[in-house]
Amino acid sequence: MQNTMLCPCQSGQTYAVCCEPFHLGNTDAPTPETLMRSRYSAFVFANVDYIEKTMQGPAAKSFDKTDCLQFATSMTWQGLTVLSTQTLSAIRGLVEFHVRFTTADGIPQCIHERSVFQKINGKWYYVDRVQPLKTLV
Template sequence: MIKCYCGSQLEFENCCKPYISGTKHAPTAEALMRSRYSAFATHNADYLVATTHFSTRKHHKREDILEWATSNQWIKLLVLNSSINSVTFKAFYINNQLQSEIHHEHSIFKLENGKWYYVDGTFF
């Protein structure tokens, strides 16, 4: 079995996959953020669009998300801080020029009708 991409040490089947496949909803902002990282790693742009809040979704085109997800090799996720509605993290990846990169972000999430959504983020 494959360990989850989000770094939880659980198997993907028992961690982020149920959220990505739609059989469960992420119970916390951090769980949503971790599942979104796993969606990047597995190139699931539809999930990334669906879990983006409607107020900012117009800024996140499926084609652009898919291109960024597939043009990078996602290595590791490190959660630095988490609160009820925000997560600060570093996502480590190798770009298409085979250079190591770090995406450092403080993300804001919103809970609506029992579902968490990514609103936006501040990049460092």
């Protein structure tokens, strides 16, 4: 991994100063948005361990590691756009985003989702999503 590689989360920063410290466990994502970005980057790298350990609650309950790995590796990841972030309380936040990818059949997909994040014992976790929004193609 080169230090000058741009982060897959498209923050405009290098991976080394953006999502890598979270993936390595050197530090914890300080906000719902940084956690969301690091989870997207983890999908790009098929780092399912990171995806798994940054979930709690309903999201964690419905998580299947094998399915996740299959999904992460069969898609070609095209990019992430964070549309908005919303603070619900000191320990709950929302991030609305688009994720774009191409399926193994070459079909472009865009997921539009609002994720719920919760701070548990001082760390942010992805816990749920709010109403599935329309999938844009």
